[in-house]
Amino acid sequence: MNAPLNISRRTFIKATALVAGGLVIAFAIPQAKRFLLPGETKAPADAGGSKLPAPNAFLRIGTDNTITVLLAHSEMGQSIWTTLPMLIAEELDADWSKIQVEHAGAAPQYVHTAYGIQITGGSSTTWSEFDRYRQAGALTRALLINAAAQELGVAKETLRTENGFVVSADKKISYGELAEAAAKLETPTTVVLKDPKDWKIIGKATKRLDSAAKINGTAKFGQDVQFEGLKTAMVARAPVFGGKVKSFDASASKQIKGVQNVVQVPTGVAVIADNYWSAKQGRDALKIDWDLGPNAGLDSKKMVEDYRALAATTGTVAAKTGDSQAALKQAKTVVKAEYIAPYLAHSPMEPLNCTVKIDKDACEIWTGTQMQTTDQAAAAKILGLKPEQVTIHTLFLGGGFGRRANPAADFVSEAVQVAKAAGVPVKTVWSREDDVKGGYYRPMFLHQANIALDDKGLPIAWEHTAVGQSIMLGTPFETVMIKDGVDATSVEGTADSPYLKGIANHQVQLHTVKADIPVLWWRSVGHSHTAFVMESLIDELANAAKRDPLEYRRELLKDHPRHLAALNLAAEKADWEKPLPKGVFRGIAVHESFGSFVAQVAEVSVNAGEVKVHRMISAIDCGLAVNPESLTAQMQSSVSFGLGAALQSEITFKDGQVQQSNFHDYQVLRMKDMPKVEVYIVPSTEKMGGVGEPGLPPVAPAVTNAIFAATGKRIRTLPIGTQLA
Amino acid sequence: MIKLNINGKDESLDAPEDMPILWALRDVLHMTGTKFGCGMAQCGACTVHLDGQPIRSCITPVSMAAGKKITTIEAMQEDQVGQVVQAAWREIDVVQCGYCQSGQIMAATALLTTNHKPTDADIDAAMSGNICRCGTYPRIRAAIHAAAEKLA
Ligand code: FES
Numbered sequence A: 001m002n003a004p005l006n007i008s009r010r011t012f013i014k015a016t017a018l019v020a021g022g023l024v025i026a027f028a029i030p031q032a033k034r035f036l037l038p039g040e041t042k043a044p045a046d047a048g049g050s051k052l053p054a055p056n057a058f059l060r061i062g063t064d065n066t067i068t069v070l071l072a073h074s075e076m077g078q079s080i081w082t083t084l085p086m087l088i089a090e091e092l093d094a095d096w097s098k099i100q101v102e103h104a105g106a107a108p109q110y111v112h113t114a115y116g117i118q119i120t121g122g123s124s125t126t127w128s129e130f131d132r133y134r135q136a137g138a139l140t141r142a143l144l145i146n147a148a149a150q151e152l153g154v155a156k157e158t159l160r161t162e163n164g165f166v167v168s169a170d171k172k173i174s175y176g177e178l179a180e181a182a183a184k185l186e187t188p189t190t191v192v193l194k195d196p197k198d199w200k201i202i203g204k205a206t207k208r209l210d211s212a213a214k215i216n217g218t219a220k221f222g223q224d225v226q227f228e229g230l231k232t233a234m235v236a237r238a239p240v241f242g243g244k245v246k247s248f249d250a251s252a253s254k255q256i257k258g259v260q261n262v263v264q265v266p267t268g269v270a271v272i273a274d275n276y277w278s279a280k281q282g283r284d285a286l287k288i289d290w291d292l293g294p295n296a297g298l299d300s301k302k303m304v305e306d307y308r309a310l311a312a313t314t315g316t317v318a319a320k321t322g323d324s325q326a327a328l329k330q331a332k333t334v335v336k337a338e339y340i341a342p343y344l345a346h347s348p349m350e351p352l353n354c355t356v357k358i359d360k361d362a363c364e365i366w367t368g369t370q371m372q373t374t375d376q377a378a379a380a381k382i383l384g385l386k387p388e389q390v391t392i393h394t395l396f397l398g399g400g401f402g403r404r405a406n407p408a409a410d411f412v413s414e415a416v417q418v419a420k421a422a423g424v425p426v427k428t429v430w431s432r433e434d435d436v437k438g439g440y441y442r443p444m445f446l447h448q449a450n451i452a453l454d455d456k457g458l459p460i461a462w463e464h465t466a467v468g469q470s471i472m473l474g475t476p477f478e479t480v481m482i483k484d485g486v487d488a489t490s491v492e493g494t495a496d497s498p499y500l501k502g503i504a505n506h507q508v509q510l511h512t513v514k515a516d517i518p519v520l521w522w523r524s525v526g527h528s529h530t531a532f533v534m535e536s537l538i539d540e541l542a543n544a545a546k547r548d549p550l551e552y553r554r555e556l557l558k559d560h561p562r563h564l565a566a567l568n569l570a571a572e573k574a575d576w577e578k579p580l581p582k583g584v585f586r587g588i589a590v591h592e593s594f595g596s597f598v599a600q601v602a603e604v605s606v607n608a609g610e611v612k613v614h615r616m617i618s619a620i621d622c623g624l625a626v627n628p629e630s631l632t633a634q635m636q637s638s639v640s641f642g643l644g645a646a647l648q649s650e651i652t653f654k655d656g657q658v659q660q661s662n663f664h665d666y667q668v669l670r671m672k673d674m675p676k677v678e679v680y681i682v683p684s685t686e687k688m689g690g691v692g693e694p695g696l697p698p699v700a701p702a703v704t705n706a707i708f709a710a711t712g713k714r715i716r717t718l719p720i721g722t723q724l725a
Numbered sequence B: 001m002i003k004l005n006i007n008g009k010d011e012s013l014d015a016p017e018d019m020p021i022l023w024a025l026r027d028v029l030h031m032t033g034t035k036f037g038c039g040m041a042q043c044g045a046c047t048v049h050l051d052g053q054p055i056r057s058c059i060t061p062v063s064m065a066a067g068k069k070i071t072t073i074e075a076m077q078e079d080q081v082g083q084v085v086q087a088a089w090r091e092i093d094v095v096q097c098g099y100c101q102s103g104q105i106m107a108a109t110a111l112l113t114t115n116h117k118p119t120d121a122d123i124d125a126a127m128s129g130n131i132c133r134c135g136t137y138p139r140i141r142a143a144i145h146a147a148a149e150k151l152a
């Protein structure tokens, strides 16, 4: 890890002086390939580009000693605002108290090092930036040392760095004092990264840099963008997906004080007003005649029946070894089960919004987005501009969970359409009802499994069928993510399950349902349902085999050391062998996702049909834990998000319409239902994985397995809701 | 013109009587610290104090605030309890996305102003109207207990 890295081989680096003085470091990894953007059939040869439009950079050192770290990723709660600066500060030997942070703009040098577009998702920020941000720090440090060597007339080998200073035998020069001179120097082509044993910041629990602004009301979210002349818009969208405006009457709407204009846009009718309250009243007063289109009969109950009928037919094979059907025919013991997971809305705390200002040959966008590249491309396409003519200002995201990374750029495109039609700068704001009813849900999935057991109760054949909509179909990710008709996100956690790997006869089939319900990745994507299904099934098998669920998993996972390490740590911390207080029962689950391995033990009681989760014990192996503080926070967050969904969240359809509308009927976890969460980190030098999502998948099955232990009732449909009443 | 007293200052604003306090604060007075999350008293993001009581500003019309004192997150640094709550929030590293936190701090401050030693059950009762989609609940609970210790 401390061997010199030949940067010039991999990266394009440039140091340029800022107009205001100081040092700017920027470098980009030329993209060999990237995902296609809307309207492209072929990625441009220089995708990822070597042009560096100022002030695009990863790091600025001001003559006042401030160090500004620019984030290629969006802060949405996951603490990347702190973790990425930690990487730079470590290699730079920076003074942590001088660190400032900004979101970078949308530009080619900020594309994801693995995905090729600017995106925050897939729990990938820390591992994907681990080298790039450390290199930026190390490179800057080298330049500062060279500048100091010149100024002092000494050999650079005699200098060291410490807490924001270059130090010689008898002098200390601050980085700020050296910044201008350093900016004029030739950039080194190799750089040595620290040996991990010398790390002072990486691996240490570090408090957030965005805390102060977020507790005194000064942190700016997309919702908070305001400037002279900005109007607020709300869009009335079709009550059924795929519906269209036939005609509308805006006369009552225009009578409302503060309503300035009513315009039709591709997604509906937009009311433009002086403020939210007027816009909302104006929208309520609209009379719209809708052509509801082909989905006016959409009905969740009917959909489940359709999915079940599909499951009985032959699907696309996603994984196959041996002859599971023949093996099942001969088996004495067969476990059969059907599982259903509902559509889910992300419902980030900050409702969607996007501010757009269009000028001649330019467009400025202010929003909280997880996917700048596609938003920029979509806006450019609508306006007939080049992507670089569209500036994106990323504000703090009031939660994302996947909803703000939309390949279709839905809320950004719509806002651009509104501003274009209105001819004034507009902030398009969604109400909570718009958010709950607005689609881009975690798709509903139905799973069926037939599993044969041998005399010892171990699985010898596993036939698995999954039915649901594809997230990737029709997106720029389709070519990469859909292979031979199988969307990898529909079968992640099943087709690649460690349990199936050990079974000589197994098959996973997929039925991809075509429907007009917009779907999207929801925190932990396919794993959000497959872990529930697989870990419940394993529990069913353990029960059929009359074995302890922990010990049964240990046997099945004996060749999977990272699963085992997480499982054993969680079990140990939960005192699995020891009895619990009367009325409290345990469930366990373990699952790999986003390169990390998480086990959870849930302690649950059920009284009069009410489920109470008292404690969740989590263990994670994510490789190196760069910031254990934010890792712990993300695990707590995943428990909350996953448990709320498991207990009560679902989106259902009747007569084509979404039946839920706000937090009273799309229920999420609240304080009173939050269990104690304990987080344990497996000491690990394995490959780094993510932490934002992997804590979520095992939550639901750990809880439903505990419910089975408590009541003997197996929950096979989520949410748990009133099933125990 | 409607007259309101906000954070100790008299303000007169041009807003309809039925406009919720939330939008008067945000869109008329440009005080964006108070957040919009649901618009129907379901999430607590918009919590402010009206004569010291926590209220949901998204459903409370400005007319109801006539002659009363509105206190918002922007004034918590000067509030004796608010300061302690904010310090505890930093100490426990509570925030994630941060969007709900203005409301959480307003609710927690109101709780600790009247109840110096809240139990877990008191916290459940006072804080369950404030949703946090990031699940900062365990840290909010810990921070309220920590603030209570400081205030004791
Ligand atoms: S916005 Fe007022 S309670 Fe949700």
Ligand code: FES
Pocket: A077, A349, A398, A399, B095, B096, B097, B098, B099, B100, B101, B131, B132, B133, B134, B135, B136
């Ligand atoms: S911190 Fe994100 S909603 Fe509470």
